[in-house]
Amino acid sequence: MAVTVRVAAGVVLALSALLALAQAEDPYLFFEWKVTYGTKNLLGKPQKVILINGEFPGPRINCSSNNNIVVNVFNQLDQPLLFHWNGIQHRKNSWMDGLLGTNCPIAPNTNFTYKWQPKDQIGTFFYFPIIGMQRAAGGYGAITVVSRLLIPVPFDPPPPESDHVVLIGDWYTKDHEVMARMLDAGRSVGRPEGVLINGKGGPDAAAAPMFTFEAGKTYRFRVCNTGIKASLNFRIQGHDMKLVEMEGSHTVQDMYDSLDVHVGHCLSVLVDADQKPGDYYMVASTRFIHDARSVMAVIRYAGSNTPPSPNVPEPPAGWAWSINQWRSFRWNLTASAARPNPQGSYHYGQINITRTIKLMVSRGHIDGKLKYGFNGVSHRDTETPLKLAEYFNVTDGVFSYNQMGDVPPAVNGPLSVIPNVITAEFRTFIEIIFENPEKSMDSLHLDGYAFFGVGMGPGKWSPELRKTYNLLDAVSRHTIQVYPRSWSAIMLTFDNAGMWNIRSNIWERHYLGEQLYMSVVSPARSLRDEYNMPDNALRCGKVVGLPMPPSYAPAR
Known part of the structure; x- marks a missing residue:
């Protein structure tokens, strides 16, 4: 005999809500930016600045x-524009x-419309x-990503x-x-000509x-060097x-009276308002260049005169x-939080290196014009973006892979x-050595990944120097910064499929070719490893007009 089961409407609604919750995406935040030029009087001189919604x-x-x-x-603006989200890893999504x-x-x-996820x-x-x-004209701003409410933050x-x-x-x-x-x-x-702090100089x-303290309170300062040349x-x-x-990493909580912040680098500090009430200067000064520049802003204790x-x-x-200060920085291995994805676990020092890439900064002149590069190759951009050419399989006439070797040439010749574009095998653990033979500082960035900065030192790198690495x-x-006539070493797993940029943060060098792209392709061609090209x-x-x-394939 058939049995009819009647379910109350309220129960149906409750079940529907639970099902929707189970299938819900993470929350969305929406922003609309109008990017224009404006005039700002900076360092005593009016100049054209890139504004976002009128702000700089x-x-x-x-x-x-x-x-x-x-x-x-x-x-x-009256020229093309792209925004880069410096440090956001875009898991499976170099499209953004x-x-x-x-x-x-x-x-x-x-x-x-950009859509990305930290x-x-x-x-x-x-x-x-x-x-x-354009980076020298402003248009920059902060991205701050806090832990979910249920994740404890390692602050007292x-x-x-x-x-x-x-x-x-x-x-x-x-x-x-x-x-x-x-x-x-x-x-x-x-x-x-000078230094700015939050757009003021x-x-x-x-x-x-610029900020107000209440005595006895603690304040967090998130500091980024958004400049184009000078360590501060x-x-x-x-x-x-x-x-x-x-x-993106909680650190061992050591105390400092000053911190070097290199171009493109960010950090967070806690500051206790434990001094006699009054006004105090917050200072940023250039490092390692002649004709040093500084900027000072005021922190005021409430009620101070x-x-x-x-x-x-x-x-x-x-x-x-x-460099000694850099050596004092340590990862807080006991902190609970979302962690960047080096994918080497906490025991990265025990993982076998499958490949070593040594990138030496190259500097030369072509037709009397200065160029920079790596290992004798100075990068130039293409009319068809590299990722699109690869995705649509139309790389002929756009670029060829691996025109640069894993080690610099034995004899310095003319720059090409x-x-x-070089390739990395998916999910391999790779060591990259940066060597800077120049007399000026360099700062290197890798998109799409977090890496372990395991070592640095003066002179040329050699395999024996692995004994000095921090493998814990x-x-x-x-x-990571690379000091003049020095080297720095990083390690990481290339597990994020996409086309990723390795570049100098010193924007003059970047503009003149000190960058390359790393193509990381998943053999599975699965949505588990990389997203499809977005509809927009x-x-x-x-690639215009191509099917x-x-x-x-969906992840299995």
Whole structure:
């Protein structure tokens, strides 16, 4: 006999809600940006600056781990535009990396919507415009990713009273298009005219308090060097700083009276308001360049009318101090949080290296014009983005793989100016050595990954120097500095399929070719490893009008 089961409407609704919850995506945050030029009086001179919704620096993207970030960018400049999300790993999604090797530019008077996710990430990052020398004109802002509410943060209670962003960077008063023409003509852009802190420089930075302290409280400062050339030393008059995070990794919480922050690098410190109420200077000064520049902003204790002391602490001297400070940084292995994805577990020092790539900075002249590169190859961008050419299998006439060797040539010859793309086998553990034979600092960045910065030192690298590596608790991050005539070593697993940029953060070097792309292809062609090309992806070059390639198979 058939039995009829009647279910109350309320029960059906409850079951539907539970099913929807089980299938729900992570929360979405939506942003709409209008990107324009504006005039700002910086360092005592009016100049053209890139604004986002009329702001410089641009709006802060404040989100939680795994949030879906949707940014609709309206390009109201008179030239193409792309935004890069510096330090966001874009798991399986180099489509949203915002580089000329992965994306077609956003044409003037058009818009494009980025969608990305800080997957399994926390920490401090920033975004900036990537094309040409636009980065020297502003358009940058902070990205802060906090842990989910149920994940404990390794800070002593109570939590920080406030969470402040401090964007410091050198600044040029030359127009960014003038700087590009100087480089195109074989000239250097020279040294910066000054330093900005949160978009203010000179007397304007200290004209009014930038932050306010309440005595007895603790404050978090997220500091990023958003400049294009100079390492900076950051310090707060009369206050020590507790380092707690670097580029997505909680660190061992040591105390510092000043910290070197290199170009493209970010970190977080906790500062106790434990001094006599008054005004105090927050200072950023250039390092390792002649004609040093500084900027000072004021932190005021609530109710204070005492001006800052004129005795401002000087920055440290020399790079030996700086490298020793770097050696003091350690990953906090006991912290609970979303972690960046080096995918080497905590025991990366016990994983066999399958390949060593040694990247030596190359410098030379072609037709009298200065160029930079790696291992004798100076990168140039292509009309068809490399990722699109690879995805549509139209690489002929666009680029060839592995034109650069894993080791620099024994004899320095003329630089080759070509699209520089090398391949990495999926999920292999690789060691990369950066050597900087120049007299100036370098800062290197790898998109799509966090890596372990295991070692650095003066002179040339040799295999014996592996004995000096930190194979236990090196901080997992995405940038590393290379001191003059020195080397730095990193290790990572190439498990994030896509087309990823390795580049100098020194933007003059980057513009002149010190970059390459790493193609990491999953043999499975599965959505488990990489997303399909988004429906809204812009097309340009050889892929215009081509039919879509077969989609990747669903993950099994």
